[in-house]
Amino acid sequence: MERVIERGSGLDVHQETVAACGRVPGPQGQREQHVRTFGTTTADLLALGDWLDAHGVTHVARESTGVYWRPVYSALEARCTVLLVNAAHIQQVPGRKTDVADCVWIAQLLEHGLLRGSFAPPAPIRDLQDLTRYRKVLIQDRTREANRLHKVLQAAGIKLASVATNSLGVSGRAMLEALVHGTTDPARLAELARGKLRKKVPALQPALAGRFRPPMRSS
16 A cells, blocks of 8 residues: 655654654665553653654544543644544554554554545634533623522412522612521512512512422522
């Protein structure tokens, strides 16, 4: 089979170790294979980069599964071409022997041009992705907590959401804080309304009459 990449390496990345296989031309024109295991600390990844440089490796391939690939990719992307390969694509390539290590098999596939890299955005875009994904998680957490609070109030017979458009607004928070601190008088709770909600004080009083028991304060 035609060789596409002269100096390539396959990486098998785990949480604490990175197994690297470098396949390069030998002094007599034969293929040489070098296998070494590195740690995953920053110093270890720099040592991995130096090891690849020492062998003249120009292309590196690894599976793009989990999150362990990210520090490895960041450490190597400026030093050589790094391919993030879909694990399913690697498994679909026939011909693997049972005694061949993952890193060796990846290196062999890379050498013959049988791997297709997935899109990896540049570092600024990856940082933006992290921020937007974290923001989405925070919004989802907030929604879950708001729904849980609504269920607690409904269980206590308090219909704040039926009167207030936003039960977690300034007025709603003041009423909820008063409830948590033991105030259960509907008239006193309704008087905590602010702004436009003041017009709904008569409707708030019956809506805030319920059985908010002590265990509900901690939930």
